[in-house]
Amino acid sequence: MSRFFGRAAHTAFVVPDLQAAVQRLLISGMGPAFMLRRLLSMGRYRGERHDMITNVAFINAGNAQYEILEQVDDAPSIYREFLQRTPQGGLHHVAYYSSDFKADIERAKRAGLELRIVQEFLTPDGSTFEIYMEPVNVADPVLIQFMYPGPTEDLFAKMDAISAHWDGTEPMRNLFDLLPPEIQLPVAPE
Numbered sequence: 299m300s301r302f303f304g305r306a307a308h309t310a311f312v313v314p315d316l317q318a319a320v321q322r323l324l325i326s327g328m329g330p331a332f333m334l335r336r337l338l339s340m341g342r343y344r345g346e347r348h349d350m351i352t353n354v355a356f357i358n359a360g361n362a363q364y365e366i367l368e369q370v371d372d373a374p375s376i377y378r379e380f381l382q383r384t385p386q387g388g389l390h391h392v393a394y395y396s397s398d399f400k401a402d403i404e405r406a407k408r409a410g411l412e413l414r415i416v417q418e419f420l421t422p423d424g425s426t427f428e429i430y431m432e433p434v435n436v437a438d439p440v441l442i443q444f445m446y447p448g449p450t451e452d453l454f455a456k457m458d459a460i461s462a463h464w465d466g467t468e469p470m471r472n473l474f475d476l477l478p479p480e481i482q483l484p485v486a487p488e
Contacts, residue, residue: 301409302405302406302409302411303394303396303402303406303442304394305394306392306393306394307363307393307394307395307445307451307454308356308363308364308365308392308393308454309362309363309364309365309389309391309392309393310364310365310366310367310389310390310391310392310393310443311364311365311366311367311387311388311389311390312367312368312369312377312380312381312387312388312390313366313367313368313387313388314368314381314385314386314387315368316353316354316355316366316367316368319355319366319368319387320333320355320357320366320470323357323359323364323366324357324469324470328357328358328359328364329357329358329461329464329466329469330357330460330461330464330468330469330470330471331355331356331357331469331470331471332355332356332357332457332471332472332473332476333353333354333355333470333471333472333473334352334353334354334355334473334474334483335353335485336351336352336353336370336485336486336487336488337351337352337353337354337483337484337485337486338350338351338484338485338486339351339352339419340419340420340421340422340484341375341417341418341419341420342417342418342420343373343374343375343376343416343417344374344416344417346374348373348374348375349373350369350371350373350375350377351369351370351371351373351486352367352368352369352370352377353367353368353370354366354367354368354473356454356457356473357461358457358458358461358462361458363454363457363458365393367390369381371486375417376390376416376417376430376441377390383438384438389440390440390441391430391440391441391442391443392440392441392442392443393443393444393445394442394443394444394445395444395445395446395447395451396444396445396446396447397446397447399426399429399444402444403415403431411433412433412434412435413431413432413433413434413442414431414432414433414434415429415430415431416430416431416432416441417429417430418430427445427446428443428444428445428446429443429444430442430443431443431444449478449480449481450481452478453473453476453477453478453481456476457473457476
């Protein structure tokens with residue numbers, strides 16, 4: 299994928315138990331974990347509108363950033379589909395920045411990688427801000443995520459800087475505390 303899209307923003311794992319996965323990484327010395335609990339995401343899965351609730355953690359190991367995702371509701375999604383194939387969880391996607399999703403998909407196709415959009419995430423006004431794609435004709439693919447550059451780049455840079463100087467204290471942190479005002483993430487009630 300890197301030969302098509304350059305340096306990855308992060309690598310993501312979908313798991314059935316976020317808390318257990320995060321603890322496993324923290325014990326290994328990675329961290330801290332930046333948590334988003336009960337994140338409500340508006341989206342389309344395989345062309346149909348389905349919103350979902352997830353718990354998310356970002357954890358750094360050196361220059362590598364990992365995202366760990368756990369869906370906490372039963373909405374149809376690319377995460378549910380993955381856990382049906384791989385119940386123990388595992389590597390789900392690699393994320394890249396793209397300022398023009400359509401052009402980058404077309405460029406990959408010309409280079410021999412045909413992609414199909416399988417999940418879109420939407421803003422409150424209904425526009426797409428993030429997509430997941432699977433390579434066509436691959437039985438158990440690692441997905442590719444495109445995100446628009448912008449405020450999330452600064453957020454990821456903040457997490458990188460904090461992680462680079464982490465002394466082991468406060469291993470679990472609330473990522474909502476780092477969000478800039480222009481990033482408003484909805485939370486689902488308990």
